[in-house]
Amino acid sequence: MIHYLRFFFEIGVDTPLWPEDMDSPYGYPVDLDRLPIGAATREELARLSAWYQSSIDWAYPPDPSPWSDEExxxxxxxARAALAALREELGEGWKVRDESLL
Incomplete structure (x- = not known):
């Protein structure tokens, strides 16, 4: 059996992973603690999700992102490095589709 995940960041969400099936045993969105991955990858995905929240100007969200080009x-x-690590750790029984538009 192959498990399918989608990888993208969403405002107000603490994970970049979404299952294809809304009835997934991993949650919707995915609860990172339920995945068979190491703590370092889990923590990096959570850090990236938290960091992504700072890409919005919360005083007026339609305004451009406060991030510099460098940030x-x-x-x-x-994010690309974390996705590569995730795919490697999950292995052959998982397919993670990058929908992040990075």
Whole structure:
């Protein structure tokens, strides 16, 4: 059996992972503690989700992001690295589709 996940960041959500099936045993969105991954990957995914929340101007959300080009690029690089680590740790029985548009 192959498990399918979607990878993208969402405002107000503390995980970048979403199952294809809303009745997933991993939660919807995915509860990172339920996945068979190491603590370092779990913590990095949670850190990235928290960091993503700072990409919004909360005083007026339609305004452009307060992130500099450098911060945006740093986020993208860390997100790509975290996705690669996640895919490696989950292994053959998992497919993680990148929908992050990074």
């Amino acid at each position: 945006r690029e740093a986020f993208k690089q860390r």
